[in-house]
Amino acid sequence: MANIIDDATIEYVGILAKLELSDREKEAAKKDMGRMLDYIDQLNELDTSGVEPMSHVLPRRNVFREDIVTNGDGSADALANAPEQKDDMYVVPKTFE
Amino acid sequence: MGILDYTAVELSEQIRTGKCTAIDAMEAVFERIGEKEEEYHCYITADRESALKKAAAVQRKIEAGELTGPLAGVPVAVKDNLCTKGVLTSCASRILSNFVPAYSATAVENLEKAGAVMVGKTNMDEFAMGSTTETSYYGVTRNPVNPEHVPGGSSGGSAAAVALGECFVALGSDTGGSVRQPASYCGVVGLKPTYGMVSRYGLVAYGSSLDQIGPLTKNVTDAAYLLEAIASYDEKDSTSEPSAERDFTSALTEDVKGMRIGIPKDYFGEGLDAEVKAAVLAGAEVLKKAGAMVEEFDLGMVEYAIPAYYTIATAEASSNLERFDGIKYGYRTEQFEGLHNMYKKTRSEGFGEEVKRRIMLGSFVLSSGYYDAYYLKALRTKALIKKAFDEAFEKYDLILGPVAPSTAPKLGESLSDPLKMYLGDIYTISVNLAGLPGISVPCGKDGNGLPVGLQLIGDCFEEKKLIRAAYTYEKASAKLKEATEIS
Known part of the structure; x- marks a missing residue:
């Protein structure tokens, strides 16, 4: 079945993705996403009942270590990449009035 | 024979025995860059002065006997999604156009320890999303064999740089074929290691459960040496495998006697170019003559891999790329009203079209109401794909097939139809x-002279079998070519 992506869905996904699309981009995104979902829907041909979702192919356990600092103070290096900094901190726009 | 004709291992031998120096090698590389770079554009960053300085430092260590390894003094190119301390790491994106990491990726550190010297950072598809190196914010890379064609991607700059002699070896990353496919298109060797073999620490994440760093080289020997240098257990990567065997160069032997190689019938059906098919099957014949047992079989699940991949990879990408928010590093938009508007404008201006397309799809498949139907369905499909391979490896040591359905397409042909590119x-x-x-080894050319790659696939942590078969194939086909030319 063909997936029709409406304006509301694109708006909603734009909020989740933190992207502001132009009208032209929105139209393209609707078309692209619909077409990709049609294609992905092929997976519904497969009977996956009783199959566990596999996030990692190899057995993985959480890896723990002692909380010991080994790399020293890298704050100056880290802050050097910030678009804006002040008093050893990142400057962010006001989040509420 | 010029210095650039040497493989990496041959070059280090020349340097070790005093026939040339690491500085000579780096100068030759930059001379070639001067001749070719304007047309082919393999690099985003390549600084002659700092590379020569590093080469001189390595040369002194070689002469002092402190560096004796098989990569000492070898100029290496590094894909621009691997963090390099003090050197721009842009991921070919506008959003990281000013990002200078405070640390290097473990694979890069391992190379430095081995005495390899970085030439620069190679062009790629933006955030490794693409199959042509055309989605780079910094312009396209051209195919070294025919500049009207793409080099493949996403590690297109690395593959082209190796083929053109703009470095001796290169690192790429492979999330869905991004080392093997450009290797195939450019006529070089590309190896994607088992997940967990090479540390991903310092590799800017695209699809974290799929990403691996791998070598692009002139031949299989160099690939084995480069992999041996970069592979390590690393506590900074929680998916790094502690107990894997990592002595790959011992597998460089000409011996496939009794090796069982399966050819999936499902890889040779509709959509495969006839010339590619013929070249790959001729490659299988070479291995058969060398003593391998080669037969066809049904692998299954092949048609479900792409839809499962583009669900999982985009979901992971949408999450991984959340960190680019204009606060901690990278580009920030000039004009904005408040925090959320700053996020949105920064990301919309900073990311290219293909990256946005994948973030949107990934956000959708993870969203409430669609998570089970799309994301979990894809993870269940992945389990079935893994099972199909497990069953195949009960019968076979290796799987043999093409790398890509065709040779390199022309520039500009792929991006207009993303789904077609994904196929x-x-x-x-x-x-x-x-x-x-998996490894891609050159196995011939099509009628237009464009290279074709043969892919060998091994079971998890069976790199040595892969290297042994690839090495045997390379040697046997070279002998065959020589014999044909003489007759």
């Missing part, structure tokens, strides 16, 4: 989903 990943993508190692 080109059909033979490489399931290898990432199942965490397996």
